[in-house]
Structure formats: structure tokens, C-alpha cells
Amino acid sequence: MSDMPVREAVGARRARRALSSEAIREDELMAMLEAMRLSPSCNNNQPWNAIAVRGDEALASLKECLPRGNGWAKASPLIIAVCSRDDDDCLLSDRRDYHLFDCGLAVGEMMLAATGMGIIAHPIAGYDPLKAKEALSIPGEHILITLVVCGRPGSDSSMLSEKQLLAERERPARKPWRENFFADRWGSPLVADAESVDTGEN
Ligand SMILES: Cc1cc2nc3c(=O)[nH]c(=O)nc-3n(C[C@H](O)[C@H](O)[C@H](O)COP(=O)(O)O)c2cc1C
Incomplete structure (x- = not known):
């Protein structure tokens, strides 16, 4: 493992x-x-x-x-x-x-x-x-x-469509945070936008 x-x-x-x-x-x-x-x-x-x-x-x-x-x-x-x-x-x-x-x-x-x-x-x-x-x-x-x-x-991407080829290279985008993550009640944004989120990864 x-x-x-x-x-x-x-x-x-x-x-x-x-x-x-x-x-x-x-x-x-x-x-x-x-x-x-x-x-x-x-x-x-x-x-x-x-x-x-x-x-x-x-x-x-x-x-x-x-x-x-x-x-x-x-x-x-x-x-x-x-x-x-x-x-x-x-x-x-x-x-x-x-x-x-x-x-x-x-x-x-x-x-x-x-x-x-x-x-x-x-x-x-x-x-x-x-x-x-x-x-x-x-x-x-x-x-x-x-x-x-x-x-x-694998290395063979001949079966993939354009969209699938793009998704191989880049993770498909996620919705903006404000659309589905809320604070305290439905619809109240937790964060204004993705740029302002610090996940502590960097
Ligand atoms: C329930 C479910 C069904 C999916 N069905 C397909 C599918 O039929 N064909 C496919 O190529 N990808 C399928 N996917 C993969 C998603 O398209 C993929 O997870 C999404 O685009 C996000 O990309 P990521 O997982 O690389 O972050 C499926 C994923 C889930 C969870």
C-alpha cells in the first residue's frame, strides 16, 4: 500500500x-x-x-x-x-x-x-x-x-474526443464556491470566490 x-x-x-x-x-x-x-x-x-x-x-x-x-x-x-x-x-x-x-x-x-x-x-x-x-x-x-x-x-489517447483530451491535461473546472457552499444558512456565501480560499496547500 x-x-x-x-x-x-x-x-x-x-x-x-x-x-x-x-x-x-x-x-x-x-x-x-x-x-x-x-x-x-x-x-x-x-x-x-x-x-x-x-x-x-x-x-x-x-x-x-x-x-x-x-x-x-x-x-x-x-x-x-x-x-x-x-x-x-x-x-x-x-x-x-x-x-x-x-x-x-x-x-x-x-x-x-x-x-x-x-x-x-x-x-x-x-x-x-x-x-x-x-x-x-x-x-x-x-x-x-x-x-x-x-x-x-497509458499513452494511447486515440480513442479520446477533443473534450476528453482537454480533461486529460487539465482538471475540469469546478463551480464557483458561492454556488454550493454556504455559511449558516442556504444561499449565504461561505466565500466570495475561489481566489480568496487558502487551503493551506501552498
Ligand atoms: C457518477 C459518475 C459518472 C461518470 N460517468 C462518466 C462517464 O460515463 N464517462 C466518462 O468519461 N466519465 C464519467 N465520469 C467522470 C467525470 O466526468 C469526472 O469525474 C468529472 O469530469 C471531474 O473530473 P475529475 O474527476 O478528473 O476531477 C463520471 C463520474 C461520476 C462520479
Whole structure:
């Protein structure tokens, strides 16, 4: 496991798309999955199910579920499919159905663990969910929330669109702070703009 500090991993994590097809080692995969296992969840319900897809046949049939825009993912030697169902986690008042949230947390932890090992773990929503569920024998009541496309950084960017090429070089912009970070009440800006924020990084 890498000793990359968490804040460094947060900054280094990127949804890169130029992937090498070099295999991800067993110990690396297990470290990524262990990060998911240790993730917090409502009532410790652990609603996540993860299918590590790396066998030639299984990978090939899963890759058939990708649209052209996600053609870059075809180079990946490992795709982790994450699914859950609402009954397997807290269902609380005011639509607080926690299974998607808890799976998101677990995937977040896994992405940071991957980043620490120099592995790109890129979650996608662009796939045919019913076809992918069938390919992976996922029960119908489960939601296939994401496919996490994994791989080491690669040099072949021929599959990438202009926009994707730009995103390889520069992190896509975030909304201005004032749009979605508030102080004391909804709508009250926490900071006026990004330039005035000192995160202590420099
Ligand atoms: C739920 C989710 C779905 C995504 N779906 C796709 C996708 O289908 N294809 C893709 O290329 N990137 C996908 N992404 C990656 C985002 O585009 C990327 O995280 C965002 O542009 C910010 O870039 P960064 O992660 O490098 O900071 C997805 C990310 C998330 C969290």
C-alpha cells in the first residue's frame, strides 16, 4: 500500500481516460476492495456489492455495454461493477434512502486507495445498465450504480474526443464556491470566490 498522504491523494485523483491494458495485481485489487469494506455506512449496513471483472470473456461482454463515448474504457484490464438495492440499507424519513450514498462513499474510498497506488479508478455512468446487469448475472432488484474503470496511466489517447483530451491535461473546472457552499444558512456565501480560499496547500 502506498503511503501517499490523504490530501495528496485527494488532489492527485483524476478521472483520466488514457489507460494501459497492463494487469492490476491481486494485492492492488484487494487493497482497493478493502478500502470499500472499511467505508462507513448507515447502521453499518454495507449495502455495496462489487464484482471485479477481469476475466477475458466477462470483460469482453461487459465492454459490449459501453457507448462510443466511453470507448476509452475498452483498454481497461479491470472493471469493478458496484450494485446495491434499497432494502439493504437505511430507508429514513424525507427520502433518505442511503444505499446509493453509502456505495458512493465506498467507491470514493476505493478511488483514493487506487490513487495512492498509482492506479486510475474512474467511475462511469455511461453504459447500458440492463445489458450490463445481464452480462454480470446481477439480480434485477439491484441497481448497477457504476462501473469503476481501472488501469494504470497509458499513452494511447486515440480513442479520446477533443473534450476528453482537454480533461486529460487539465482538471475540469469546478463551480464557483458561492454556488454550493454556504455559511449558516442556504444561499449565504461561505466565500466570495475561489481566489480568496487558502487551503493551506501552498
Ligand atoms: C457518477 C459518475 C459518472 C461518470 N460517468 C462518466 C462517464 O460515463 N464517462 C466518462 O468519461 N466519465 C464519467 N465520469 C467522470 C467525470 O466526468 C469526472 O469525474 C468529472 O469530469 C471531474 O473530473 P475529475 O474527476 O478528473 O476531477 C463520471 C463520474 C461520476 C462520479
